[in-house]
Amino acid sequence: xxxxxxxxxxxxxxxxxxxxxxxxxxxxxxxxxxxxxxxxxxxxxxxxxxxxxxxxxxxxxxxxxxxxxxxxxxxxxxxxxxxxxxxxxxxxxxxxxxxxxxxxxxxxxxxxxxxxxxxxxxxxxxxxxxxxx
Numbered sequence: 001x002x003x004x005x006x007x008x009x010x011x012x013x014x015x016x017x018x019x020x021x022x023x024x025x026x027x028x029x030x031x032x033x034x035x036x037x038x039x040x041x042x043x044x045x046x047x048x049x050x051x052x053x054x055x056x057x058x059x060x061x062x063x064x065x066x067x068x069x070x071x072x073x074x075x076x077x078x079x080x081x082x083x084x085x086x087x088x089x090x091x092x093x094x095x096x097x098x099x100x101x102x103x104x105x106x107x108x109x110x111x112x113x114x115x116x117x118x119x120x121x122x123x124x125x126x127x128x129x130x131x132x133x
Contacts, residue, residue: 002073002131005102006065008056010094010126014078015052016085017092018045049093056097056126065102068132072103074112075129081121087114094128102130 024046078090091114095106103109110133 002133005068005072005130005132006060006063008060008063008065008126008128008130010056010059010128011124012055013121013124014080014084014090014126015049015093016089017096018049018089020046052093053097056094057101060098060101065130067102068108069104070108070132071110072108073131073133074109075131076112076114077127078114078116079119079123079125079127080116081119081124083116087116090114090116090126094126098128098130 024043074091074095076091076094078087091112095109099106
C-alpha cells in the first residue's frame with residue numbers, strides 16, 4: 001500500500017537535466033564562466049538547469065513536503081509549451097532537485113513515471129506526486 005507523502009506544483013517553464021562533469025558544475029557554482037564562445041552556450045544551459053534545481057527545491061520546501069528515509073515512488077506530469085527535452089531528463093532534473101529536501105538520495109525513488117503534456121506558455125508547470133512504498 002502506498003502512502004502519499006506530498007504533491008508539489010512547480011510553476012514556470014520546466015527545465016530538463018543537462019549532462020555535465022563535476023568540474024563544470026563546480027565552475028558554475030563558484031561563478032567562473034568560460035571565455036571560449038563555444039563553451040558559453042553549454043555553460044548557459046548548465047546555469048539555467050542549476051537555477052531550476054534550486055527553484056524546485058525551494059518550491060518543495062515552501063509547500064512543506066516532508067522528508068523521508070523510506071523507499072518512494074514519484075509521478076511527474078510536465079506541462080510545457082514546447083518540446084525542450086526527453087522525458088528522462090525532466091525526471092532527472094526533478095529527482096536531483098529533491099535530494100536533501102524530500103529524500104537523502106534520489107536512489108530512494110524505486111519507481112515512477114514522467115508524462116509530458118502540451119499547454120499554453122502561461123500554464124507551464126510541473127506537478128509531482130511522491131508516495132512512500
